[in-house]
Structure formats: C-alpha cells, structure tokens
Amino acid sequence: MRKFGTRCLGLFNVALVAAAALAVPALQAAEEDPWEGVNRAVFRFNDTLDTYTLKPLAQGYQKVTPTFLEDGISNVFRNLDDVVVLTNDLLQGKVRDAGIDTSRILFNTTFGVLGFFDVATRMGLPKNDEDFGQTLGVWGLGNGPYVVLPLLGPSTVRDTAGLVPDAFLKPYPYMDHVPSRNLTRGVDVVDTRAGLLSAEKMITGDKYVFIRNAYLQNREFRTLDGQVEDDF
Numbered sequence: 001m002r003k004f005g006t007r008c009l010g011l012f013n014v015a016l017v018a019a020a021a022l023a024v025p026a027l028q029a030a031e032e033d034p035w036e037g038v039n040r041a042v043f044r045f046n047d048t049l050d051t052y053t054l055k056p057l058a059q060g061y062q063k064v065t066p067t068f069l070e071d072g073i074s075n076v077f078r079n080l081d082d083v084v085v086l087t088n089d090l091l092q093g094k095v096r097d098a099g100i101d102t103s104r105i106l107f108n109t110t111f112g113v114l115g116f117f118d119v120a121t122r123m124g125l126p127k128n129d130e131d132f133g134q135t136l137g138v139w140g141l142g143n144g145p146y147v148v149l150p151l152l153g154p155s156t157v158r159d160t161a162g163l164v165p166d167a168f169l170k171p172y173p174y175m176d177h178v179p180s181r182n183l184t185r186g187v188d189v190v191d192t193r194a195g196l197l198s199a200e201k202m203i204t205g206d207k208y209v210f211i212r213n214a215y216l217q218n219r220e221f222r223t224l225d226g227q228v229e230d231d232f
Helices: 002-032 036-064 067-091 095-110 132-138 157-167 178-195 197-202 207-223
Strands: 146-149 153-156
Touching: 036 146, 036 178, 036 197, 036 207, 067 095, 067 132, 067 178, 132 157, 132 207, 146 157, 146 207, 153 157, 153 207, 178 197
Parallel strands: none
Antiparallel strands: 146 153
C-alpha cells in the first residue's frame, strides 16, 4: 500500500511539473500579447491581403527579375537603410559602428553605383542593424505589449513608436514627385516581400504564434546585440 501511495505521489509530482511547464509559456504569452484577440483579427486581414496580392506580386517579381538585378535592387534599398542605421548607432553611442556605417554609405554610394553593388561588405565592412525601436530599448524602455499593425505586420508598442523617427530618415518624405515616390516605395515593399518567400518554409503550427514568437525573440536578440540569456 505504501509503495502504491509513493508511486501515486511520484506521478502527481510529475503531473505538477508538466502543468507548470505548460503554464509558463501560457502566462508569458498573456503578458506579452494581452491584445491577442484584436491582433489575430488584424493578422488575418494582413495574411489574406498578402495571400491574394503582395505574395503573388513578389513571386512574379522574383520570377521575371534576373538574380543579379534583384540583388542589386535589394542593395540599393539596404544602402538607403544604412542612413537609419548610422543615426541610431550615434544615438546609442556606438562610435565604432557609426564609423563602419559611414564608410559603407560612402563606398557603396560612390564605387557601388548608388548602392547597386555592395562593395563595402567585400572590403570587410559588415552591415549593422539598428533602428529607433532598438535605440529606445538600449535607453531602457521596455517592449510593451505585442501588437500587429495593419499592413505593417508584427510590432510592439515600443517598436511602433520607433517607426516615426526612422520614417523621417528615409527618402520618401522628401520626394515631391508623387508617382516616383509611390513607385519607389512599391518596389521596396515587393522586393522586401520577395526576400521573405524562402523563409515561409520554416513556419510550423499556429502561424500567428510562430510569427509572434519569432518576432519577439529576434527583436530581443537585436536590441541586446546577441547577448541573450535562456531563462528556461
């Protein structure tokens, strides 16, 4: 009888551990995503729009565009993005990275023909990745709740606030010719989407949860420059 009771107690302990292991992600998700109901509705809207418009455009763009041209177009937009990166390097006090990104802009804009060729990387000047959302994180501001933005996709309250100053570091607000501005922005969006086509194969299970977790983990990794601890 004692042996049977001990065995039952052991099974009970195992059940408690298992329940706790399941409860921790659930509690964490509730804290990170308190607006999940609304977020899922926006996610469905974005996903439907992407399925029937943006994704087919990206697939067609990738199919008709030679690889060297697609790479060159991506490099041009990456070169423009280096202005955003450089500014946030300075705001975060990363002097060395700011020097690298300044050199990248100079070399790629001149020798790289407005950034079409990424000569800076070949010269040993790797591209950094900073934005104002990360800058706010470095300054000590927390993520805030997870939020899915219409058309723009996954974000957090902090990263959403960071979109505003970064937008003024891009060329679009200063392009007075509306058709040229819209065409440039459209090519940028389609080119970015085409670059994500291969990544879709990695998505498993609940697509919403997968993208949410991947986004939050990626943002933490980038904000902390890879110095992330696994609490589990």
